[in-house]
Amino acid sequence: NAGVTQTPKFRVLKTGQSMTLLCAQDMNHEYMYWYRQDPGMGLRLIHYSVGEGTTAKGEVPDGYNVSRLKKQNFLLGLESAAPSQTSVYFCASSSPTRDRVHEQYFGPGTRLTVT
Amino acid sequence: KNQVEQSPQSLIILEGKNCTLQCNYTVSPFSNLRWYKQDTGRGPVSLTIMTFSENTKSNGRYTATLDADTKQSSLHITASQLSDSASYICVVSAGYSSASKIIFGSGTRLSIRP
Numbered sequence: 001n002a003g004v005t006q007t008p009k010f011r012v013l014k015t016g017q018s019m020t021l022l023c024a025q026d027m028n029h030e031y032m033y034w035y036r037q038d039p040g041m042g043l044r045l046i047h048y049s050v051g052e053g054t055t056a057k058g059e060v061p062d063g064y065n066v067s068r069l070k071k072q073n074f075l076l077g078l079e080s081a082a083p084s085q086t087s088v089y090f091c092a093s094s095s096p097t098r099d100r101v102h103e104q105y106f107g108p109g110t111r112l113t114v115t
Numbered sequence: 116k117n118q119v120e121q122s123p124q125s126l127i128i129l130e131g132k133n134c135t136l137q138c139n140y141t142v143s144p145f146s147n148l149r150w151y152k153q154d155t156g157r158g159p160v161s162l163t164i165m166t167f168s169e170n171t172k173s174n175g176r177y178t179a180t181l182d183a184d185t186k187q188s189s190l191h192i193t194a195s196q197l198s199d200s201a202s203y204i205c206v207v208s209a210g211y212s213s214a215s216k217i218i219f220g221s222g223t224r225l226s227i228r229p
Contacts, residue, residue, distance in 0.1 A: 004158070035219075042119065042204070042219030043159075052181045071216065090158050101166060102217065106158030 002026055004107035007092050012113045013081040021076040023091030028097050031094045031102065033058075034066060036087040037109075044089060050072055081114045088112070106114035117142045119207050119220035127226045132195055134137040136223045138188040138205030150179050150190045152200045153222065162190070162203075192225075202226045 001030040004025045012050060013019055022033065030051050035043040045058030063085060065077045073091075089110045094102040119140045128134050140148070148168045151159035163172040163179040165188070172179050176193045192199055202222040209216035 042221045044219075045217070056137055090175060092158075101164055102147070103164060104159075104217070106160070108158050109156070 004091055004093055004105050006089075006107035006110050007015060008110060009108065010111050012115065015080075015081060015083060015113055017081050018075075018079050019079065019081065019112075020078075021089055021091075021112075023074045023075075023076070023093075023107055024072055025091075025093040025105070026034070026072060027093060027105065029093035029095045029105075031096075032068065032077045033092045033094075033104065034064070034074065035090045035092065036060065036085075038087050046076065046089075078112075081112075083114045086112060086114045094096075117207075117209050117216070117218050119205055121203075121205050121219045121220040121223050123223060124221075125224040125226070127228060128195055130195060130197055130227050130229050134192050134195060134202050134225065136190045136192075136205075136225070138190070138207075138220055140186050140188070140205070140207045140218070142207040142209045142218055144210055145183060145186075146210055148179075148181055148188050148208075149206045150177070150188075151206060153204055155201070159204055168205040195227050197227050197229060199220075200225060 007022045018062045031047040034046040047066040052071040055066045091107040092104040094104045122137045149164045150162045153159040165181045168204045181188045204222045205220040
């Protein structure tokens with residue numbers, strides 16, 4: 001049981017390049033999330049998904065796209081990378097408990113630098 | 116506006132000492148509050164989860180308290196160890212079954228010195 005995994009762990013992009021971050025979970029969770037974490041700030045939600053084939057925008061969605069073609073995978077795409085997208089990206093997954101609490105499980109993160 | 120404020124921003128204590136981290140929130144309607152530990156270079160890991168009806172929850176040497184009236188929570192660490200060096204993040208959920216309304220504090224960076 002690997003939990004939540006993310007690939008790649010590190011990436012350096014030039015401005016204007018595109019890339020896709022992959023998140024996979026083996027806990028059969030319905031919900032998946034992409035966050036970014038910047039120094040001195042809390043995690044901010046980029047996009048999330050409440051089930052296979054569905055996605056929704058979070059707090060900071062501009063410049064990113066996502067897809068959830070399979071329940072266990074959630075992909076985050078950067079169409080044209082900008083230096084402002086330099087950050088650490090975390091994927092998380094959850095399923096609501098009987099109390100409707102979402103205990104989120106996080107991946108190890110992807111450190112992205114855009115030059 | 117839904118907000119979660121943590122204090123202090125950073126803290127250094129000696130190994131074996133106790134410490135308390137604070138979290139104040141203005142989130143409505145309140146659903147639950149979680150404390151996470153985030154080691155450097157890792158993703159956050161859940162320590163405790165408290166719903167509205169709970170005012171204390173323990174996980175080993177970690178004890179979280181919740182005062183829903185004053186909208187405050189604290190995380191107390193007893194007999195600190197070097198492995199407790201990490202960032203501690205307070206997370207509050209607004210509403211029920213709402214995956215998007217999860218608000219993260221910016222964390223307290225705790226350093227334990229031998």
